[in-house]
């Protein structure tokens with residue numbers, strides 16, 4: 001088997017029936033405290049070139065909010081639907097995170113807002129940002145992409161976003177604390193500069209926040225308390241775009257990249273890295289169907305990995321070979 005060193009290797013769990021779920025564009029994935037898979041998708045709405053004007057104002061309000069349930073809770077083994085919610089709330093879902101108390105934190109790039117939802121509540125518990133108003137001050141975001149919640153302090157981190165280049169920290173109750181990041185200058189991308197901060201991974205063991213710096217094709221990691229740049233993780237095999245990053249306790253970092261430049265070699269694939277060294281220890285692609293625009297990745301402690309694709313409208317499951325080998329023996 002190429003693509004992996006040592007004994008760590010994951011492959012698509014082809015018995016996972018989640019490939020034939022009737023999903024909209026899948027934008028966000030997370031695992032809840034019971035290790036159920038939670039999917040954030042766009043129902044019958046799509047993000048395409050007509051969705052926004054040149055000032056990032058959403059153009060399709062007339063459609064109304066998505067009437068399908070946008071948040072689906074699935075059994076991670078058999079993909080059975082356990083619970084669904086989130087209808088009539090969102091226009092263009094993007095990021096999804098679940099905090100240690102089981103609350104859902106989501107972003108909507110059309111509303112330019114961040115929501116905290118109880119797992120079984122209709123009314124949001126907290127909303128940040130001003131509906132449909134892009135901006136870049138303390139209470140306006142511009143297409144915010146993801147949220148991460150510190151399990152120790154409850155601090156909220158928001159990656160903002162497609163049309164801003166910053167990470168903002170709020171208190172657990174939503175009061176602005178600080179922000180860091182700036183636009184990538186022409187020429188080369190310096191530390192602390194972003195070109196679409198697209199996904200967040202909070203690493204409690206090391207008190208760090210890692211950011212998928214999408215169009216710079218890299219991961220940047222910062223000190224949680226201060227936003228101080230710690231290091232960059234970048235590999236040629238990432239290619240042009242690095243879409244999402246996810247951490248699992250024990251020191252593994254997972255990521256997915258985007259389509260290469262036309263004619264470039266780097267395939268669209270998933271990566272498993274050793275967090276401490278930044279080295280790639282495994283790569284993975286589906287056996288069934290193909291990655292088109294893998295948009296989020298989430299991993300559980302037993303190294304089960306899920307990838308959601310916004311163009312293929314699919315969710316794949318990957319599991320470690322030794323686990324599956326035991327089963328097949």
Ligand SMILES: O=C(N[C@@H](O)C(=O)O)c1ccccc1
Nearest residue numbers: 025027047048049094295310
């Ligand atoms: O990146 C884009 N979309 C994805 O990230 C997403 O759908 O979240 C996009 C860019 C330009 C036009 C339309 C969509």
